[in-house]
Amino acid sequence: MSDSGPVAVTPCRACPLRKKSAFAANTEEEIDFIQSFKTDEFVLPAQAKLIREGTKTGELYTLLDGWAFRFRTLSSGGRQILNFLLPGDFIGMQQKVNTDSSFGVELLTEGRFCKFPAERIWDVYKQQPTLAYDITWIAANEELIVDENLVSVGRRSAMQRVGMLLIHLFKRAESVGMRAEDGSVPFPVTQQHMADALGLSLVHMNRTLQSLKASGAFRMNAGRLAIDRPDALNRMSDYFTLPLRGRPLI
Amino acid sequence: MSDSGPVAVTPCRACPLRKKSAFAANTEEEIDFIQSFKTDEFVLPAQAKLIREGTKTGELYTLLDGWAFRFRTLSSGGRQILNFLLPGDFIGMQQKVNTDSSFGVELLTEGRFCKFPAERIWDVYKQQPTLAYDITWIAANEELIVDENLVSVGRRSAMQRVGMLLIHLFKRAESVGMRAEDGSVPFPVTQQHMADALGLSLVHMNRTLQSLKASGAFRMNAGRLAIDRPDALNRMSDYFTLPLRGRPLI
């Protein structure tokens, strides 16, 4: 978890994420508070672990740029990906301060993080009720995402699960401004990751993805994903929309 | 969702749940605030729905007594139980105020609820930072429970899933003082519910439960559950402990 040393720090007022329509506006005062709460900014390479399972962290993070995922490893060696993390996601409220984390967080791409000291979280609650409420909302909303994953894994066919995942990740990436002119978004997710997220074996994941691809509803290559016929994918996946706009950013 | 009319209201200071070791203590002032926040108390019969999917609620609840579960229904007709609710669980923060709920909440037994007006949640954040923090913690902790369910459904065998569920529910029931002298706790969960929670078919659920039962690690009858050899069940289920003590109660 050694970071890549000091990097240029983004002032919160100039935070590139705040410009995105996905995020709710904050007052200048709130942004200044967030700035004072933020103690550092750092970059980790792809595959690095931000949080190790069974380890205390003592810090909170906002993913500024890059992709990551939250996961748990079983004693049998298997791994379950709990959810994917994209820019704007706030990490670390899931467990009590000074408690061993029940999950790990690993990077899919190089990632840039804002760091906040967990012991000061209390100041947020005392001084900034709006931000405190935002934090609760973030936690609650992430639960909804995990809910969605649980529904997929518990009740959907492999085909539907893959469809859901693609739609969901596409929309999330799009909502934080990752969509390029050709309509595609970056997609640094291997089939192994998808399998681990969806409770499928790698082999079956591969075959399922191929037959889904044959439907022509989407394209996946060179680490990018484009969804050409969202309606077709929606229909076959029984997709349920989560709100992706106006969420708070810390 | 029509309640059973006015019932005797439990004063928060005399709340029977607060005596349980599972819950963290609050100051008198906080308890008084909770009391002022609580507008009503009501009882619903078994099988009633507290929250309907796709419906706005505008209220928050604490389950005072009884069992319930949070679930989502798929267009295919299937149902996924997201988590079970036991006394002390706080319900309603999962979605934004005035937003259609993405999940339903249904009772397993008759249930007694405290009711809080969602529009006053803001007062909590302004006036009671400690309680506000507690609410965040509750949301975060519930995410951990859903995480655990996702791990089960995604990566464990049917046998392990059932073992996990039994241990988990037993411990939760025990932690809120439901354990009787003979070591058993109430268990108002049908095999259909278990199947819906674990992503299994009813038939397979039944057979799995039978072969597990044959191991003699637990007993299940007359709506009660007792775990005689927890170690055996733990080992076979790859059980991971979540903290069940000292959690906040609103």
Place this chain on the structure above:
DNA sequence: CGATCCATTGAAAGACTTCAATTAATGTGG
């Protein structure tokens, strides 16, 4: 140009589901 990671394929074995009934338990009204 090996080394490594990721994607792909074939084939066989299993875990789990679905369909279709039957039995047991619980509850209700007379």
Place this chain on the structure above:
DNA sequence: CCACATTAATTGAAGTCTTTCAATGGATCG
């Protein structure tokens, strides 16, 4: 307290979705 209705638990058998094992092909990288 019994007859009937309803819900929950069981069982058998057949089918299929998914996994596992075991290799092979492709791409990337220092």
